[in-house]
Amino acid sequence: MPKRHLYWLVAFLSLLSIGIFAYKALVYHYPLTPDVTVKRWNIENKISFIADKGQAIKVVLYMPHQDSRFTVLDEGFVAKGYGISQKSTQYGEQIVWSTRKANGLQTLYYRVMIKANEIAQTHNLKEPPRRIRKKLEGATLVAVETVLEQIYQISADVETQVSELLKRINQAQDENMLFLLGKRPSLIKKLQVAQQVLEQGKMATRIVQGVQLGNNQRLVKPVYWLEVFDQDWLTFNPVSGHQAIPDNYLAWRYGIGALANVKGGQAPTVETSITLDEADVVSMLAWRDKTQPSLLYDFSLLNLPLTNQAVFKTLLMIPIGTLLLVLMRNVIGIKIFGTFMPILIALAFRETELLWGILLFTLIVALGLSIRFYLEQLKLLLVPRLASVLIIVILLIIALSILTHQLNLQHGLSMSLFPIVIITMTIERMSIVWEEHGHIEALQQGFGSLLVSIMAYLIMNISLLQHLFFVFPELLLLCLASTLLLGRYTGYRLLELSRFRRLTT
Amino acid sequence: MWRTIKQLGTNGVLGINKRNADYTLRYNPRRLYPLVDDKLRTKQLAKTVGIPVPELYHVIEFYGQIKAVPTFLTDYQDFVIKPAKGSHGDGILVFSGQRKQKYRKISGTFLTQEELLYHISNIISGVYSLGGQSDKAMIEYRIEFDPIFADISYLGAPDIRIIVFLGVPVMAMVRLPTRVSDGKANLHQGAIGVGLDIASGKTLSAVWYNEIIEEHPDTGNPVAGLQLPNWNRLLELAAQCYELTGLGYLGVDFVLDKEKGPMLLEINARPGLNIQIANHDGLLKRLSLVEQQQANLHTKAERCFFAKTHFGVSS
Numbered sequence: 001m002p003k004r005h006l007y008w009l010v011a012f013l014s015l016l017s018i019g020i021f022a023y024k025a026l027v028y029h030y031p032l033t034p035d036v037t038v039k040r041w042n043i044e045n046k047i048s049f050i051a052d053k054g055q056a057i058k059v060v061l062y063m064p065h066q067d068s069r070f071t072v073l074d075e076g077f078v079a080k081g082y083g084i085s086q087k088s089t090q091y092g093e094q095i096v097w098s099t100r101k102a103n104g105l106q107t108l109y110y111r112v113m114i115k116a117n118e119i120a121q122t123h124n125l126k127e128p129p130r131r132i133r134k135k136l137e138g139a140t141l142v143a144v145e146t147v148l149e150q151i152y153q154i155s156a157d158v159e160t161q162v163s164e165l166l167k168r169i170n171q172a173q174d175e176n177m178l179f180l181l182g183k184r185p186s187l188i189k190k191l192q193v194a195q196q197v198l199e200q201g202k203m204a205t206r207i208v209q210g211v212q213l214g215n216n217q218r219l220v221k222p223v224y225w226l227e228v229f230d231q232d233w234l235t236f237n238p239v240s241g242h243q244a245i246p247d248n249y250l251a252w253r254y255g256i257g258a259l260a261n262v263k264g265g266q267a268p269t270v271e272t273s274i275t276l277d278e279a280d281v282v283s284m285l286a287w288r289d290k291t292q293p294s295l296l297y298d299f300s301l302l303n304l305p306l307t308n309q310a311v312f313k314t315l316l317m318i319p320i321g322t323l324l325l326v327l328m329r330n331v332i333g334i335k336i337f338g339t340f341m342p343i344l345i346a347l348a349f350r351e352t353e354l355l356w357g358i359l360l361f362t363l364i365v366a367l368g369l370s371i372r373f374y375l376e377q378l379k380l381l382l383v384p385r386l387a388s389v390l391i392i393v394i395l396l397i398i399a400l401s402i403l404t405h406q407l408n409l410q411h412g413l414s415m416s417l418f419p420i421v422i423i424t425m426t427i428e429r430m431s432i433v434w435e436e437h438g439h440i441e442a443l444q445q446g447f448g449s450l451l452v453s454i455m456a457y458l459i460m461n462i463s464l465l466q467h468l469f470f471v472f473p474e475l476l477l478l479c480l481a482s483t484l485l486l487g488r489y490t491g492y493r494l495l496e497l498s499r500f501r502r503l504t505t
Numbered sequence: 506m507w508r509t510i511k512q513l514g515t516n517g518v519l520g521i522n523k524r525n526a527d528y529t530l531r532y533n534p535r536r537l538y539p540l541v542d543d544k545l546r547t548k549q550l551a552k553t554v555g556i557p558v559p560e561l562y563h564v565i566e567f568y569g570q571i572k573a574v575p576t577f578l579t580d581y582q583d584f585v586i587k588p589a590k591g592s593h594g595d596g597i598l599v600f601s602g603q604r605k606q607k608y609r610k611i612s613g614t615f616l617t618q619e620e621l622l623y624h625i626s627n628i629i630s631g632v633y634s635l636g637g638q639s640d641k642a643m644i645e646y647r648i649e650f651d652p653i654f655a656d657i658s659y660l661g662a663p664d665i666r667i668i669v670f671l672g673v674p675v676m677a678m679v680r681l682p683t684r685v686s687d688g689k690a691n692l693h694q695g696a697i698g699v700g701l702d703i704a705s706g707k708t709l710s711a712v713w714y715n716e717i718i719e720e721h722p723d724t725g726n727p728v729a730g731l732q733l734p735n736w737n738r739l740l741e742l743a744a745q746c747y748e749l750t751g752l753g754y755l756g757v758d759f760v761l762d763k764e765k766g767p768m769l770l771e772i773n774a775r776p777g778l779n780i781q782i783a784n785h786d787g788l789l790k791r792l793s794l795v796e797q798q799q800a801n802l803h804t805k806a807e808r809c810f811f812a813k814t815h816f817g818v819s820s
Contacts, residue, residue, distance in 0.1 A: 330522055379623035381568075382630030432632060436595045437694060490523035497509045500520075502715060502782055504512035 006488055010481045017477035024472060034467035037278045038115055040073065041213050043250075044273050045110040049265035051102040057082075057264035059097040061110055062253035064210075070114045070250055078109035092253035106265065116213075116247065136200065143176040144200045150174075151197075158203065158230040159243050165194055166226070166241035188256050191224055191238055204229035206254050213248040213274060220272040222259070223249060301473055309470075314347070316469040319479040321346055321456040326486050328452050333493030336449040337429045344419040345449070346456035352418075354457060358450065361418070364396050365446070368427040369434075376431070390424040517787030519778055524754075528792070532671070532753025533774050540750050541772040545589045545641060548769075550749060556742055557768045559585070559760075560646040568629060571622050574644075578603065583647040586621075588628040590640045594691045596633035598624060599647060599661065611660055612687065648768065651761035653734060659683050659723040664690045665701070665739065665759045665767075668776055668788065671799055672747035673808045674740050675791040675816060677701040678783040679708060679733075684723050697721065698783030699728050704817025706736025712782045739767050740809045746772055748805075756780075791816055 024030040043064065051057055059082075064070070077084055082097040097108055136144055151168065155161040168174060169190050172181055180193045188207075195205045206227050211220050225245050226236040235245045252259060262268040301312050321343040328334045336342055349357035371392050375385060397418065426449070434442035459465070469475055492500075513520075519528075541547055548558045562584060563577055578584070587597040598616070602609040606618040616624075627633070628642040654663045661682035668676045678698050685695035692698050697718070700709035708731040711718050720727050733739070743757045746769075756776025759767050781788055794815060795802070802808045 333521075379619065381626055382632055432595075436593075441693070488526055490520070490526045492510055492513060492518075492520040493522060496520050497506065497513070499715070500513055500518050500778075500782065501509065502712070502717065503516050503518050503785065503787060504509055 003488060006484060010485050013477045013481040013484070017474050017481065020474040021472045021478075024474075030471050032468070034463055040113060040115050040277055040279050041250075042275045042277070043112050043114065043211070044275075045260070046107060046271045046273075047110075047260050047262070047268065048105060048107045048271075049262045049268035051104060051106050052264050052266065053103070054101070055264035057097075057099050057102050057106070057262070059108060059263075059265070060261040061095050061097075061108075061270075062091070062259050063093045063095055063110070064112060064114065065092060065251040067251060069117055069247070071117055072112060072114050074111075074113040076109075076111040078111070082108065091255050091257070092251075114250070136196070139179065140196075141200075143179050144197050146176045147174070147180070147197050148201045152201070158228060159234060161201075162194075162198065162226070162228050162234070162236050163241050163243060165197055166236060166238060169194055170239070170241065187224060187238060191226055191256075194226055194238070198228060206233075207256055208235075208251050209253050209256065209259070210249050210251040211272060211274065212246070213250050214276070216273075216275045218271075218273045220274055222252070224256070225249065301470060312473075313466060313470050314350075316473060316476065317460040317466060318343060318347075319476055319483075320465060320469070321460050323479055323483055323486075324456050324459055325452060326483055328455070330486055330489055331491075331493060333495035334448040334452060335445045336452055337426045337445055338422065338449075341422050341426060342449055342452040342456050344422050345453035346460055348418045349453065349457040350461065354454065357457070358454065360400065361423075361450070361453075363400065364393060364418070364423060365427060365430070367396050368393050368423065369430060372427050372431045386424060386428055389427055390420060393420050393424050393427070513787070517789035517791075518781055519788040519792070521778060523789075524778060525775075528670075528754040529775055533755075534751070537751050538774055541752065541755075541774050543589050543641075544587070544591075544771050545643060547750075547772050551769050554745065554749060556745060556749070557765060559648060559762075559768055559770070561643060562646065563644040564589075565625055565629065565642040565644070568626060571625050571629075574622060574625060575606070575618055578608075578644075581644075585645050585647050586625065586628075587643050587645070588633040588640050589643055590631075590634035590638070591628075592633075593693070594689050596624075596628055597689075601647065648760045649763040651734065651763050653731065653761065654679075654681065656724055656726040657681055657721040657728050657731070659721070661686075661689055662760055664770060665733070665761070666776070666780060667739070667743040667757045667759070668780060669743050669747055669755045669757055670792050670795050671753050671802070672744050672805070673795045673802060674703060674743045674812045675795060676780050676784055676786070676788055677703060677743075678780045681711075681721065681728070683713070683721070692777070692779045692783075697728065698779055700780075700784035700786075701733070702818040703740075704813045706733040706739070707731065708733070709818065710783075710785055712779075712785075715782065717785075734761070735767055737809070740812065741805055742767060742769065744805045744808050744812075 025032055045061060047059060047061060049059075063075075063086075064072070077095065077097075079097050081102065082099045085096045085098075087094050087096060095110060147165070147168070151161055151164045155164050168177055169181065172178055172185070177193075180196070181189060185193070191207050195207060198205045208225050208227055209222050210225070212223050224238060226238055227233045228236065234243055236243055237245050258270070259272075260268065260270045301309060304312065322340070325336075325340070325342060329336065345357075345361060348361075351357075352360060368389060372389055375388060380388065397420070426446075430442050430446055433445060539546065540550060545561075545564065548561060551558045562581065563574075565571060565574065582602050583600065585597065585599050588595070591597065598621075599611040600608050600616075601611050607615040608618070608621055609615055625642045628640055631639045634640040648662055650658075650662065657663075658681045663679055663681045666678050666680060667674050678700050680690040680692060681697040681699060682690050683695050683697060687694070690696045692712075695714065697711050697713045699711040701707070702709055708729055711728040713722060719729065739759060742759065746755055746757050747753070750772060752772075752774055754774075754776075756773035758770040758773065760770050762768055778788075795811075798811065802811055
């Protein structure tokens with residue numbers, strides 16, 4: 001097959017790999033480093049009431065807005081014996097529980113898990129919303145008109161107008177303002193006055209009820225803010241008068257009505273509690289994010305059960321090790337025993353930790369080798385001899401484990417994970433090379449194998465690489481492309497330079 | 506480092522990656538490998554076209570046959586035991602006599618009957634074969650070496666390696682055993698590699714462990730300037746191996762017998778690159794010349810003539 005064919009294939013694989021990688025990283029913000037965490041709030045609404053006997057029950061609860069600032073990760077409803085439906089109203093999204101018959105104390109739960117989005121997108125409404133306006137009369141009308149006139153004179157646009165109004169409401173020095181607010185006005189009253197004045201000025205407004213997402217909270221009190229329409233909805237903090245509300249305000253419903261409504265029940269109470277946890281981004285990706293295309297999610301490793309994920313985390317590192325192995329053999333020219341032996345040893349090192357791994361591996365191979373030399377004198381046939389060495393390797397591992405345990409060295413126990421068969425084959429190959437080509441050659445190949453194992457372990461243990469390959473498994477295609485390319489590497493091996501140094505003159 | 510790479514490139518030194526990718530993988534079809542990987546098949550094949558080979562005495566294929574070996578061997582004083590699928594000369598034992606159930610190796614040490622039979626069983630189980638597949642043990646004629654090499658070899662068998670590309674002998678060397686190499690003709694194990702002039706069949710410079718030497722380290726005799734007998738015949742035999750096997754890139758190993766002349770020992774489909782060090786020359790230029798002229802080279806004679814005119818030292 002022509003070389004050009006290979007280059008096309010390699011280019012295709014690389015582009016595909018980098019393309020998917022870039023798409024996921026740039027468009028869907030898949031995390032590039034393992035240490036990124038995201039705040040995640042679990043909000044629980046508990047509604048309890050005593051059911052009226054023989055009455056049909058209907059419970060209405062508003063659900064938080066999924067707007068540009070927050071994404072709902074998960075929702076759950078717990079209510080035994082209730083039918084559930086959802087509906088959209090001008091005040092927000094509602095969940096409706098209903099049942100024909102219920103007795104005694106009823107408790108319903110609504111749980112939602114949300115996360116804050118890093119970048120809030122603006123949503124432009126092309127048409128302004130319908131204006132709902134009450135007709136004002138008498139003294140109220142005069143007072144409102146006066147206030148409107150005053151703030152109009154000293155403002156430039158909608159934003160400054162609203163800010164000025166809120167400032168005046170909070171200071172409440174003006175007579176007209178005092179009249180409108182009444183004595184000791186509540187925040188809700190203040191908001192209502194602001195709405196009254198602005199609507200008289202032909203502006204669309206709405207009061208938003210929501211919660212402030214903080215740390216863990218029980219019995220959360222609602223917060224309110226004002227929104228005024230000027231091409232898009234502008235938010236205003238009623239206390240400070242500034243445009244824009246704190247980042248952690250989560251909108252729940254419009255208007256000042258209750259969050260929940262119970263028909264057919266007595267003494268209803270609504271308790272809202274919030275818990276905050278920080279999840280690493282990788283596990284966050286596992287939550288089906290509605291902004292993610294389902295294809296990305298369905299075909300992702302994150303969708304697998306956690307135990308399988310752990311297996312894949314290891315499995316995905318093997319190609320990195322093999323790439324290194326190919327480099328070491330075909331570009332550097334290091335001689336090793338067995339094709340993939342260093343990779344398996346490197347995997348075992350992950351369990352034993354490096355220094356212990358090297359020590360134990362060397363010890364087992366050295367002891368095994370000396371016993372193999374003794375067996376040589378018994379003139380055994382090949383397969384029984386290999387089997388005997390295998391059994392001896394297992395015995396050695398057991399003996400070393402018990403010994404290290406007695407010496408209170410924890411790491412000794414982990415060596416049971418050494419690839420026993422591979423070690424046996426290594427011992428056999430090494431003894432043959434030792435006899436046929438001398439101990440120098442045998443030790444050279446032995447150290448070569450150990451060196452590549454250590455390097456494979458070090459590279460396979462880089463947590464950034466582990467993370468990247470797990471979140472972006474398409475990088476395997478890049479790995480494959482590089483390996484394919486190395487398959488046609490026809491240049492000199494590094495060690496050949498010294499081998500052929502006589503031929504440079 | 507870059508200078509070394511550039512220098513090696515200008516001198517046309519063939520590296521192992523390039524040999525594999527551009528020569529063995531391209532010119533040696535995988536299905537033909539068994540012809541040369543099994544020395545028994547090579548031997549049979551060579552016989553059909555009249556290429557001389559060391560006479561085969563006996564083949565041991567199964568463990569059950571091992572018991573009969575001592576009885577069979579009573580007729581022979583000189584013989585060689587080798588694995589049919591061995592590589593790098595591994596597992597080859599050369600004997601030059603026997604006495605009281607003990608076999609004298611060429612190095613002078615003795616092997617007990619038990620040890621000999623154990624060695625055969627090891628060969629059969631595939632200890633020396635590529636990939637550990639089961640193997641056959643061959644017992645064959647021990648070469649009576651041509652005295653030409655007597656002054657410059659120690660114990661074992663000097664052999665002649667000729668690289669044949671598309672039927673053209675491109676480079677050749679003689680491998681001389683030393684005391685260090687334990688009588689083996691393997692450069693890795695300490696044998697001496699002596700380059701050969703393709704045009705004349707005379708020995709050139711010699712290499713021992715990557716060092717250029719003038720004299721044999723054991724005998725002290727000069728190694729250069731020795732004329733090999735029957736050189737034209739050797740070249741033709743080597744060239745013939747192309748048609749014989751169908752493999753484009755070959756290493757053909759010959760030995761010179763005192764009476765029977767050149768004999769084919771084995772054919773290697775992945776010949777080593779040390780021959781370049783022995784000849785103090787790279788292979789690449791010669792290989793590309795053959796690739797260019799491929800269309801004009803048909804007969805054995807044409808190819809040998811081409812080799813002698815283009816690859817000789819003086820040319």
